[in-house]
Amino acid sequence: MRIDVLALFPEVFEPFLASSIVGRAVEGGIVSVGCVNIRDFAHDKHRSVDDRPFGGGPGMVLMCGPVFEALERVEAQREGEPVRILLTPQGERLTQSVVAELAGQPWLVILCGHYEGFDERIRTGINVREISVGDYVLSGGEPAAVVLIDAVVRLLPGALGDEGSAASDSFAEGMLEYPQYTRPRAFRGMKVPDVLLSGDHGKIASWRQEQAVKRTLERRPDLTDEAGSSRQGKT
């Protein structure tokens, strides 16, 4: 997979792209990521990328010119058409099923905004999928891009050491994950459930399934509603 990120603070991505599972995937050639500074496409000597909103009001708005030109430059470097993503709190919510859909694409171009927002013509003049990572406002799209890239890359074949792990993640089956334990068997009076030490794989699997259902019903009953309605094709 190829991912290109257009941002005003591309340096944010450096440590992230060099660490942990994403770092290993980059190193292993499972994904390649390019970061472009939108400011490099500014038109004046002050390298301005934002301006005051027409009609007045607080804050600054990201201008069309540098964004369109950065995008055109990035897209001219490769064959085909990417899936373009605009990160914004006004977009559709990033869920595990959106993540899985994106993980099946060969090329993503991610646009991170800053300031009060984008000139509306960035939304309307480019064929973009608008995505939000949650109902809160970040100072910029960079942390949202980190979230999206992390969630997508861990689903790419070979990105996780243990191929089973992504399948048992929370949300993978529309449910939260079951509780996990490791050594020691007892810690400060808290014991590992006997069933996990029984060696009976059938019993362990049904205990985990029960726990996942219980936990999901207690904490996120909305997920079971969603899973039920998408199974019936209603989404």
Ligand code: ADE
């Ligand atoms: N930019 C600012 N807030 C955001 C959010 N919640 N999701 C995606 N991009 C954002």
